[in-house]
Structure formats: C-alpha cells, structure tokens
Amino acid sequence: MLLTISTTNQPATDLGYLLHKHPDKCQSFPLSFGKAHIFYPEASETLCTAALLLDINPIKLVRGRGATLEHYVTDRPYVASSFLSVAMSHVFSTAMGGRCKDKPELVQTPIPLTAKMSVVPCWGGEEILRELFEPLGYTVIAENHQLDEKFPEWGNSKYYTVELANTIPLSELLSHLYVLIPVLDDEKHYWVGEDEVEKLLRHGEGWLNTHPAKEKITSRYLKRRGNLTRQALAQLAETDNFDPDAIALAQTEEEIAIEKPLSLNKQRMLTVVDTLKANNVKQIIDMGCGEGTLLRYLLKELCFDKIAGVDVSYRALEIAKERIDKLHLPRNQWEKLQIFQGALTYQDKRFKNYDAVTLIEVIEHLDLPRLSSLERVIFEFSHPKLVIVTTPNIEYNIKFENLSAGKLRHKDHRFEWTRVEFETWANLVAEKFGYTVSFQPIGDIDMEVGSPTQMALFKQN
Structure with missing residues (x-):
C-alpha cells in the first residue's frame, strides 16, 4: 500500500524537516504486521514528494489464530486501512504531534499539500469521500476501479485511487488521514476500547467537533460500538462552543x-x-x-x-x-x-x-x-x-x-x-x-x- 505526500512550498525539501525523514535516505521501520518504508521519489527545491510504502505480511496477520486458507486471501496488504493509520503514528509521530526542532516556524504554517493513496476501500463510494474531506477544505479527485477489467459487466468495486489537495499545516493533514482512513474502510484490525475514544478526540481536536459528518465519523471510527460512540460524542459536544x-x-x-x-x-x-x-x-x-x-x-x-x-x-x-x-x-x-x-x-x-x-x-x-x-x-x-x-x-x-x-x-x-x-x-x-x-x-x-x-x-x- 502506497501513500505519497507532496508539496510545492519552496524550498519544497523542507518537507523532510517536517516529517523528520531525510530526503536522501531510504528508511525502513519494523511493525508487528510487516514493515514501513520511507523514501522520496522527488526532492527538489520546487517539488518534494515523500512516500510511505506499507509492506504487510499476511502470514503475520493470522499466525496463531487457527487460520484457514480463506484468512490468507485478503485485501489488507494492498489497501489503505487502519494498518496505514498505525504505521503513520509510528513513523510520523513527531510530525503528527506538530513538532519540528529545525524548522519550528513551519509547524503551524499552511503549505500546499497533496496526498495520494493508491487504493482506498470506500464503503459509500465517492460520495462518502467527498462528505468526509471536502468540509475540511480538500479538493478531492477519485478514480474508481472495476472489479475486473475483463468483465466490465461485473461493475465497479469499492476501491478508489484518491488524491487530496489542500493548503494546511502538515500535522493537520496527517491527523485527518489518521482518523478518516479507517472511517472510509469502516473497519479496524484491532480491538477497539476506551483508549480509542481518547485517540479520536486527540487527533480530531480542532476540526471533528465542527465537522458536519462527526456522528458518522465517530461511529465508524469506533467500530459502531454504541457506548463508546455516545461517550465520544458527549465529549465533543462539550467543545462545540469552545473557541480558545x-x-x-x-x-x-x-x-x-x-x-x-x-x-x-x-x-x-x-x-x-x-x-x-x-x-x-x-x-x-x-x-x-x-x-x-x-x-x-x-x-x-x-x-x-x-x-x-x-x-x-x-x-x-x-x-x-x-x-x-x-x-x-x-x-x-x-x-x-x-x-x-x-x-x-x-x-x-x-x-x-x-x-x-x-x-x-x-x-x-x-x-x-x-x-x-x-x-x-x-x-x-x-x-x-x-x-x-x-x-x-x-x-x-x-x-x-x-x-x-x-x-x-x-x-x-x-x-x-x-x-x-x-x-x-x-x-x-x-x-x-x-x-x-x-x-x-x-x-x-x-x-x-x-x-x-x-x-x-x-x-x-
């Protein structure tokens, strides 16, 4: 699964400072379900692109669970899902936290950013993509994929290639992706407990409480667990009128x-x-x-x-x-x-x-x-x-x-x-x-x- 983030803010290579990943290096990070690789396909003064390639090991996903053959046949290694959110929080934790020692003036500076995800499962189609991202100021370009090009009569799939463009601080883009990718997929690969409410509120701070689809986002993010959804919405309601x-x-x-x-x-x-x-x-x-x-x-x-x-x-x-x-x-x-x-x-x-x-x-x-x-x-x-x-x-x-x-x-x-x-x-x-x-x-x-x-x-x- 591939996520790229690009900017034309000059010098564009400042993206490396914000992400705390040097454009001249290819870095790999071990994860419990595979590896995350960071590299830069483009790094010039006018355009810089950072790529996060997530290499999921399907055997690790099911090992020790008494898995059958059908458990190994999965789209998880190839699509944007909660695995990508976890990888982002691991490799981009400093950037997501809005910290940059070398370029502190850039942390809260809105810069032109474009995020592209190769394959995104969207339960609700292009409509939900726009419902989630357009209220946050994104320009959304979505390309739907057919189930099988050889059999067009089978129709379209739930999978899209998605490009999102906005002028915002990088930390905000990362927070939006972290929360909304699992919402689009309407699934999470791990148990959802009360700590997920805290994660949602932390990464949704400053935008989720005013989002017109906050109920849908909250419900899907918390795997439709009613008690957790009500708890999160109650806490969001407390901040509805709070403008620091x-x-x-x-x-x-x-x-x-x-x-x-x-x-x-x-x-x-x-x-x-x-x-x-x-x-x-x-x-x-x-x-x-x-x-x-x-x-x-x-x-x-x-x-x-x-x-x-x-x-x-x-x-x-x-x-x-x-x-x-x-x-x-x-x-x-x-x-x-x-x-x-x-x-x-x-x-x-x-x-x-x-x-x-x-x-x-x-x-x-x-x-x-x-x-x-x-x-x-x-x-x-x-x-x-x-x-x-x-x-x-x-x-x-x-x-x-x-x-x-x-x-x-x-x-x-x-x-x-x-x-x-x-x-x-x-x-x-x-x-x-x-x-x-x-x-x-x-x-x-x-x-x-x-x-x-x-x-x-x-x-x-």
Missing part, C-alpha cells in the same frame, strides 16, 4: 475594560513608540502582537523602515490585518509591514535582523518555567540592540475598582509581578545576555503602589 482564540480575545477585552478609566493601553503604546523613536530605531518586531494595537501606532509613524508582528494565534492575526486595513495606509507604509504566525519560545529565523523587539504585556501570559525559553529566543538568538518589555504591576491592582481583590487583570495571566520582582528578573536577564537595563513607569504614579504598568528597556552593552 475567541475566549482569549474576550479576556483581552475584559482586561482593557478594567484599565480603561486610565486610558492605560493608549499610554503604553505612546510610551513605547516614543521610546523607539528616541533610540533611533528603524526596524521593529512586535512579538506577541495580538490584534495589532502597537502595529497600528507604529504604522502611523514615517520614521520606521520595517515593522513586523508575530503571534501564536491565527484569529488574533486575522483581526490585526482587518483593523490595519481600516487605516487606509498609503502603499509605501503597507510595504513596511509583515505579519506572521509563530511561537515565541522557539527559535525562528524570521525573528532576526531587527533593531528592536517589543514584548508588550506578553511575558505574564507564559508559565514561569517557559520564560527561560523566551529569554533565549529574544536575547540570545534574535539579539537586537534594544528590547522593550512591559508588564502589569500587581501592586497597583488594588486601585482598580472593578477588579476583585486577589484577582489578576486577565484570566490568562499566569502571574503578575511586583516592582521588585520585575526588576530582579530584568537585571538577571540583562547580566546573563550582555545588556544594560533601565526601568520606566507607565501611567499615573501612586506614592505607595507605583504605576499600573512597568517597563524595562534593555540595551546591548
């Missing part, structure tokens, strides 16, 4: 509402812009740019030559682009701007070659153990001449009348620091990475609790 990006945006609006009486957000932005101008900065990347508030202030200034915004949330970046569109900027200003998705705790070559990095109300959204990864990405890997960090001053929270005692300003904040805690952290970072640091309050200053926002300005030694 929407919740994050709502929480951000809540934080803005808390600080609104002070016009604190505007004061922050103006202070950051003035600081960048005072330090003669020309190229700036706003990391954790969210919905693009700072970007809009920066774009109004003619003194900046290059402006970039990066955030982990696609939804936030879409809103940023929509809001910037409404500024009706002249073309020369638009050409200065680049917005892209990325994780701030992983090295990314797109973070390099900027005079300044801004982290505006970002660090408090990270778990404390992950701060060290962010520090290395910013101060060691990107290493700009200037870094601006702002964060809430928790001491000032008692001044907000609409914030309950002991509560943080944003439900996603992992922490909020006192002035001493922030200065201690900043001084340690400056010493470790060869910077000097100074501090500036933002907002009205109270003699006892200080200002609502605290800012650190890091400069290269």
Whole structure:
C-alpha cells in the first residue's frame, strides 16, 4: 500500500524537516504486521514528494489464530486501512504531534499539500469521500476501479485511487488521514476500547467537533460500538462552543475594560513608540502582537523602515490585518509591514535582523518555567540592540475598582509581578545576555503602589 505526500512550498525539501525523514535516505521501520518504508521519489527545491510504502505480511496477520486458507486471501496488504493509520503514528509521530526542532516556524504554517493513496476501500463510494474531506477544505479527485477489467459487466468495486489537495499545516493533514482512513474502510484490525475514544478526540481536536459528518465519523471510527460512540460524542459536544482564540480575545477585552478609566493601553503604546523613536530605531518586531494595537501606532509613524508582528494565534492575526486595513495606509507604509504566525519560545529565523523587539504585556501570559525559553529566543538568538518589555504591576491592582481583590487583570495571566520582582528578573536577564537595563513607569504614579504598568528597556552593552 502506497501513500505519497507532496508539496510545492519552496524550498519544497523542507518537507523532510517536517516529517523528520531525510530526503536522501531510504528508511525502513519494523511493525508487528510487516514493515514501513520511507523514501522520496522527488526532492527538489520546487517539488518534494515523500512516500510511505506499507509492506504487510499476511502470514503475520493470522499466525496463531487457527487460520484457514480463506484468512490468507485478503485485501489488507494492498489497501489503505487502519494498518496505514498505525504505521503513520509510528513513523510520523513527531510530525503528527506538530513538532519540528529545525524548522519550528513551519509547524503551524499552511503549505500546499497533496496526498495520494493508491487504493482506498470506500464503503459509500465517492460520495462518502467527498462528505468526509471536502468540509475540511480538500479538493478531492477519485478514480474508481472495476472489479475486473475483463468483465466490465461485473461493475465497479469499492476501491478508489484518491488524491487530496489542500493548503494546511502538515500535522493537520496527517491527523485527518489518521482518523478518516479507517472511517472510509469502516473497519479496524484491532480491538477497539476506551483508549480509542481518547485517540479520536486527540487527533480530531480542532476540526471533528465542527465537522458536519462527526456522528458518522465517530461511529465508524469506533467500530459502531454504541457506548463508546455516545461517550465520544458527549465529549465533543462539550467543545462545540469552545473557541480558545475567541475566549482569549474576550479576556483581552475584559482586561482593557478594567484599565480603561486610565486610558492605560493608549499610554503604553505612546510610551513605547516614543521610546523607539528616541533610540533611533528603524526596524521593529512586535512579538506577541495580538490584534495589532502597537502595529497600528507604529504604522502611523514615517520614521520606521520595517515593522513586523508575530503571534501564536491565527484569529488574533486575522483581526490585526482587518483593523490595519481600516487605516487606509498609503502603499509605501503597507510595504513596511509583515505579519506572521509563530511561537515565541522557539527559535525562528524570521525573528532576526531587527533593531528592536517589543514584548508588550506578553511575558505574564507564559508559565514561569517557559520564560527561560523566551529569554533565549529574544536575547540570545534574535539579539537586537534594544528590547522593550512591559508588564502589569500587581501592586497597583488594588486601585482598580472593578477588579476583585486577589484577582489578576486577565484570566490568562499566569502571574503578575511586583516592582521588585520585575526588576530582579530584568537585571538577571540583562547580566546573563550582555545588556544594560533601565526601568520606566507607565501611567499615573501612586506614592505607595507605583504605576499600573512597568517597563524595562534593555540595551546591548
């Protein structure tokens, strides 16, 4: 059974990084039912194709089961089935998990992908192929095979050669195939228990709960076991109205509402812009740019030559682009701007070659153990001449009348620091990475609790 995955995203050979399989090598992996072979029929800058050839040993399938001759006569070695899903989870586990050490910026990047399977059993014909894949954005090309070309009167078989094309992250393609191949076959070669519900929910995260055929997918994936199907559908129902990006945006609006009486957000932005101008900065990347508030202030200034915004949330970046569109900027200003998705705790070559990095109300959204990864990405890997960090001053929270005692300003904040805690952290970072640091309050200053926002300005030694 042969599965190929191709991309024209240049350089196309980056597919090898995403799959963690080198294009120059042919690799084999033993499985309990045979072997999986990985090789690249094509590996150029413009087109790269990775092939997974599954060599199933039919004797291994039935050994020790008191098998008769009819058990050895099977289509399993030649068609896409749950055997292929198991092989994919074994040889592409890192890619399916959305991890790539060498090219982390590609993990969540939609790229043009085409998957082709030589023979797929489809109980329900071409109609179910389209029912399953088209709602996920795929272009589906299906070629049905006759039962026997010598006897066309016998009609068509349930077998198809299938080509699926979409522009999505590779991990999403692999998850879709992992779940939907056994659904098309309507069979699994192993016992289905409660652990299969967990697998379905894990690989279906982010798409299955909104799929119009989720009931059919769930039932077939779980071999029509009613109790497991009901259990899985109940858990999917709990996530029907759960949109993490929407919740994050709502929480951000809540934080803005808390600080609104002070016009604190505007004061922050103006202070950051003035600081960048005072330090003669020309190229700036706003990391954790969210919905693009700072970007809009920066774009109004003619003194900046290059402006970039990066955030982990696609939804936030879409809103940023929509809001910037409404500024009706002249073309020369638009050409200065680049917005892209990325994780701030992983090295990314797109973070390099900027005079300044801004982290505006970002660090408090990270778990404390992950701060060290962010520090290395910013101060060691990107290493700009200037870094601006702002964060809430928790001491000032008692001044907000609409914030309950002991509560943080944003439900996603992992922490909020006192002035001493922030200065201690900043001084340690400056010493470790060869910077000097100074501090500036933002907002009205109270003699006892200080200002609502605290800012650190890091400069290269």
